[in-house]
Amino acid sequence: MATLNLRHIKKSFGPTHVLHGVDLDVRDGEMIVIVGASGCGKSTLLRIVAGLETASSGDVIINGQNVTPLEPADRDVAMVFQNYALYPHMSVFQNMAYGLKIRGMPRDKIIKRVDEAAKLLGIGALLERKPRQLSGGQRQRVAMGRAIVREPKLFLFDEPLSNLDAKLRVQMRAEIRQLQKRLGVTSLFVTHDQVEAMTLGDRLVVMHAGHAAQIATPMEIWEKPADTYVAGFIGSPSMNFLPATLIQGGGAAQLDTNGLILPFADGPRAGEAGRKLTLGIRPEHLRIGQGGLELLVDLVEPLGGESVLHGKLPDGTPLTARLQGATYADGQMGVILPLEWLHVFDGETGKRIEAGA
Amino acid sequence: MEKKVYFRGIALPYFLLLPQLIITGLFFFWPAGQAVYQSFLREDAFGLSSTFVGFENFADVLSDPTWLQSALRTLLFSSSVAVLALGFALFLAVQADKHIRGANTYKTLLIWPYAVAPAIAAVLWLFMFHPSIGLFGRMLNGMGIPWDYKLNGNQAMLLIILAAAWKQVSYNFIFFLAGLQSIPKAVLEAASIDGARPMRRFWTVVFPLLSPTAFFLLVVNLVYAFFDTFGIIHSLTQGGPGKATETLIYRVYTDGVMNLNFGSSAAQSVILMILVVCLTVVQFRYVERKVHY
Amino acid sequence: MGATLDVNALADRTRRRQRREAFVTHLCLIIGVLIFAFPIYLTVIGSTHDVNTIGRGDVPLVPGGEAVANYAQAWGVGGGRFMGVPAGVMLMNSIIMAMCVAIGKIVISLTSAYAVVFFRFPFRMLFFWLIFITLMLPVEVRIIPTIQVMVDLNMTNTYQGLIVPLIASATATLLFRQFFLTIPDEYVEAAKIDGAGPIRFFVDVVLPLSRTNVAALFVILFIFGWNQYLWPLLIVNDRSMETVVVGLTKMIGSGDAQNEWNVIMATAVLALLPPVAVVFLMQRWFVKGLTETEK
Numbered sequence: 001m002a003t004l005n006l007r008h009i010k011k012s013f014g015p016t017h018v019l020h021g022v023d024l025d026v027r028d029g030e031m032i033v034i035v036g037a038s039g040c041g042k043s044t045l046l047r048i049v050a051g052l053e054t055a056s057s058g059d060v061i062i063n064g065q066n067v068t069p070l071e072p073a074d075r076d077v078a079m080v081f082q083n084y085a086l087y088p089h090m091s092v093f094q095n096m097a098y099g100l101k102i103r104g105m106p107r108d109k110i111i112k113r114v115d116e117a118a119k120l121l122g123i124g125a126l127l128e129r130k131p132r133q134l135s136g137g138q139r140q141r142v143a144m145g146r147a148i149v150r151e152p153k154l155f156l157f158d159e160p161l162s163n164l165d166a167k168l169r170v171q172m173r174a175e176i177r178q179l180q181k182r183l184g185v186t187s188l189f190v191t192h193d194q195v196e197a198m199t200l201g202d203r204l205v206v207m208h209a210g211h212a213a214q215i216a217t218p219m220e221i222w223e224k225p226a227d228t229y230v231a232g233f234i235g236s237p238s239m240n241f242l243p244a245t246l247i248q249g250g251g252a253a254q255l256d257t258n259g260l261i262l263p264f265a266d267g268p269r270a271g272e273a274g275r276k277l278t279l280g281i282r283p284e285h286l287r288i289g290q291g292g293l294e295l296l297v298d299l300v301e302p303l304g305g306e307s308v309l310h311g312k313l314p315d316g317t318p319l320t321a322r323l324q325g326a327t328y329a330d331g332q333m334g335v336i337l338p339l340e341w342l343h344v345f346d347g348e349t350g351k352r353i354e355a356g357a
Numbered sequence: 358m359e360k361k362v363y364f365r366g367i368a369l370p371y372f373l374l375l376p377q378l379i380i381t382g383l384f385f386f387w388p389a390g391q392a393v394y395q396s397f398l399r400e401d402a403f404g405l406s407s408t409f410v411g412f413e414n415f416a417d418v419l420s421d422p423t424w425l426q427s428a429l430r431t432l433l434f435s436s437s438v439a440v441l442a443l444g445f446a447l448f449l450a451v452q453a454d455k456h457i458r459g460a461n462t463y464k465t466l467l468i469w470p471y472a473v474a475p476a477i478a479a480v481l482w483l484f485m486f487h488p489s490i491g492l493f494g495r496m497l498n499g500m501g502i503p504w505d506y507k508l509n510g511n512q513a514m515l516l517i518i519l520a521a522a523w524k525q526v527s528y529n530f531i532f533f534l535a536g537l538q539s540i541p542k543a544v545l546e547a548a549s550i551d552g553a554r555p556m557r558r559f560w561t562v563v564f565p566l567l568s569p570t571a572f573f574l575l576v577v578n579l580v581y582a583f584f585d586t587f588g589i590i591h592s593l594t595q596g597g598p599g600k601a602t603e604t605l606i607y608r609v610y611t612d613g614v615m616n617l618n619f620g621s622s623a624a625q626s627v628i629l630m631i632l633v634v635c636l637t638v639v640q641f642r643y644v645e646r647k648v649h650y
Numbered sequence: 651m652g653a654t655l656d657v658n659a660l661a662d663r664t665r666r667r668q669r670r671e672a673f674v675t676h677l678c679l680i681i682g683v684l685i686f687a688f689p690i691y692l693t694v695i696g697s698t699h700d701v702n703t704i705g706r707g708d709v710p711l712v713p714g715g716e717a718v719a720n721y722a723q724a725w726g727v728g729g730g731r732f733m734g735v736p737a738g739v740m741l742m743n744s745i746i747m748a749m750c751v752a753i754g755k756i757v758i759s760l761t762s763a764y765a766v767v768f769f770r771f772p773f774r775m776l777f778f779w780l781i782f783i784t785l786m787l788p789v790e791v792r793i794i795p796t797i798q799v800m801v802d803l804n805m806t807n808t809y810q811g812l813i814v815p816l817i818a819s820a821t822a823t824l825l826f827r828q829f830f831l832t833i834p835d836e837y838v839e840a841a842k843i844d845g846a847g848p849i850r851f852f853v854d855v856v857l858p859l860s861r862t863n864v865a866a867l868f869v870i871l872f873i874f875g876w877n878q879y880l881w882p883l884l885i886v887n888d889r890s891m892e893t894v895v896v897g898l899t900k901m902i903g904s905g906d907a908q909n910e911w912n913v914i915m916a917t918a919v920l921a922l923l924p925p926v927a928v929v930f931l932m933q934r935w936f937v938k939g940l941t942e943t944e945k
Contacts, residue, residue: 073549364842
């Protein structure tokens with residue numbers, strides 16, 4: 001149980017800057033998911049919290065204590081690795097007991113703790129086996145058991161589900177969430193999978209090129225993404241982006257593709273007429289209708305109750321729509337953009353522009 | 358360990374195999390067979406005819422006190438060389454595996470001695486420890502320690518142990534380093550997070566995972582000490598002074614080539630053969646069982 | 651504010667400890683490197699002084715001025731108490747021997763391993779085990795009868811005599827077999843579909859894939875051949891066929907202080923150059939190949 005504060009964490013490897021100053025405050029018992037594409041610095045951030053890397057500058061504070069100069073062994077954190085990193089020459093029991101033995105816990109207490117954790121994870125029957133005799137899912141559970149018995153201040157997960165097959169991944173996702181809620185341990189979970197992020201996190205940290213692009217609850221991120229990167233990253237299929245220009249008065253935008261004028265449903269935006277904008281609309285919010293955009297559909301993906309339609313606008317801009325039903329075919333189609341679902345971003349910086357801003 | 362897909366025809370493979378089979382047959386099996394055969398013979402005093410004497414040569418060898426002394430000496434020599442060469446190499450490999458600047462340069466500089474022949478290693482050590490021209494030889498004598506390995510059996514043994522171990526460290530270093538690098542970094546990080554400090558990490562995680570490599574190297578080092586060190590002994594001490602540095606393989610040479618006692622020499626060869634086969638078999642069995650990944 | 655002071659002190663201590671540890675590591679490694687470089691260094695220095703300085707035991711730790719003279723003599727004339735063999739001749743013998751051993755072994759191992767892996771024929775596994783057994787018995791154990799065979803075949807004092815028996819053992823064959831087993835079956839199937847026969851497949855697919863292994867083995871076998879001692883000692887008594895490793899120790903004889911040490915040291919340095927050069931130049935492949943032979 002602990003709080004975690006990251007103060008302006010920067011990290012460079014030689015000339016390469018990986019983290020540009022990340023700030024984060026985590027409440028006790030919270031599950032924070034750090035999500036982003038490869039190379040965005042998320043694993044580096046996690047390893048800095050663990051003590052496996054040293055930040056070039058900035059502080060890591062666990063429960064009010066600045067642990068930045070401390071070795072991993074002294075931080076009282078536990079980590080579940082992507083490849084599980086179980087000790088190959090030790091049995092499952094010994095793997096889980098290792099950390100406790102080091103801390104000098106008496107043997108009977110160790111046995112009790114390991115048994116409890118094993119029961120919680122359903123691996124009681126595997127205690128005498130060696131890691132090479134276990135399946136991927138079993139190894140993952142042992143890795144988690146190793147973390148649980150320590151009763152640490154923080155759980156750190158480094159993409160633990162990436163090496164599992166799809167079905168197992170979904171199952172383990174739910175189990176991890178339930179476990180974390182039950183034990184109430186503050187956790188950081190790193191993943192590149194936005195579905196995992198949305199379903200697991202109390203709050204998300206969306207990382208982009210070494211910056212925390214947005215830190216908010218999953219729904220806030222989905223409803224009000226802070227910039228075009230976050231908007232395009234969360235949500236599948238990705239949000240559609242259309243270049244546009246701000247119209248006189250700031251109350252509407254004019255699409256570059258066909259001159260269509262879209263008034264803002266929630267109020268005017270600040271700025272000169274002619275200010276470049278990027279408008280966003282999620283595929284699931286497009287509707288069939290006339291008076292909006294002309295979409296030439298060239299690929300229909302039937303998903304059962306819904307279909308995803310891929311196509312192009314007359315000027316070549318790609319557009320994706322997700323519509324109910326299964327009765328779609330290639331060809332021309334009119335789509336309209338419901339104004340209440342429109343997202344407005346600055347055309348140059350990509351940052352979200354709220355009404356009145 | 359078979360391929361499921363293969364080419365048809367049997368003439369071609371026989372043809373391809375032939376060179377190796379011929380050479381192996383002529384220069385391996387035939388002489389090895391001869392050695393075994395000769396070990397059952399004894400030549401008469403003039404070397405004109407031989408009689409079959411069954412296991413007498415073996416009995417003679419095994420009950421010969423000088424042979425037994427030689428065996429003990431060989432044991433002492435081999436274990437000292439193995440311990441020194443393995444210990445040093447492991448220590449250096451652990452240091453070289455750490456992430457410090459210039460790690461690669463250190464590795465290169467510690468690998469090249471593999472190229473030095475045992476006989477040349479002996480010569481280099483001779484240059485250093487010769488009682489009158491060697492830097493250290495003179496130093497020792499100058500300090501009042503009477504150093505002359507030509508006269509002092511223990512000093513001779515010490516010198517060949519040092520030269521032999523020196524030469525072998527490089528080979529062991531390469532394997533230990535590879536072994537260390539094959540341990541997944543994440544496993545050591547997990548140990549670190551579990552609370553293990555560097556020393557404990559080494560003894561509870563690194564060393565157990567290195568044990569197949571260590572065992573393999575132990576056998577290789579022992580075989581090296583038994584056989585490949587012939588060159589060192591022949592250049593430095595010729596088995597002397599007296600018999601102080603005569604190991605079993607050197608005896609095979611002196612009895613066979615110098616004293617022309619073929620029967621005895623062959624019997625000694627056969628005994629050594631059996632020993633090596635046992636060591637190799639043990640090694641294969643053990644390594645197969647202990648590999649973790 | 652008290653917390654901040656603690657942190658700085660702790661950070662300082664950690665940094666200092668890390669620096670100390672790095673220093674110790676560097677120190678150990680440097681000492682290690684020196685232990686291996688020093689004997690060579692001494693020998694190189696020794697080879698640049700004149701024989702009397704060495705004989706007196708006065709060799710300093712810095713080079714002298716006799717380098718050219720010593721090496722010229724070593725190369726062209728030879729040294730040692732008795733009529734020496736020029737190092738030039740000995741080096742040539744060693745190079746020929748080592749190159750031929752390396753290349754010879756590689757060639758027959760490639761073909762043997764190929765035959766054993768990619769074909770089925772009667773006695774296949776028997777032949778394989780026969781070859782495998784040769785791993786277990788180094789030449790030192792079967793020397794006397796092997797010499798007899800050489801005498802019978804009139805191969806003493808010849809290059810063939812030096813080279814051929816050393817090609818007999820199996821390490822290279824095993825390595826290649828191991829490697830060939832990892833070539834996916836799909837390659838063979840694709841070759842068959844394309845109409846390529848086994849020889850084409852060998853030349854066009856297997857050989858290019860084996861390049862790294864061949865390079866590593868070349869280093870290992872070159873060194874093996876170069877460093878041979880007992881075998882050349884016995885098979886050659888014609889001085890002109892002497893290899894440099896054996897010739898060097900013969901020059902020393904019983905280590906008498908009256909030896910022409912300067913020439914001997916120069917010869918030792920010359921004897922070291924080719925194998926060390928080979929290891930240096932091909933180091934990467936060599937390390938990889940060596941550690942894979944283990945399996």
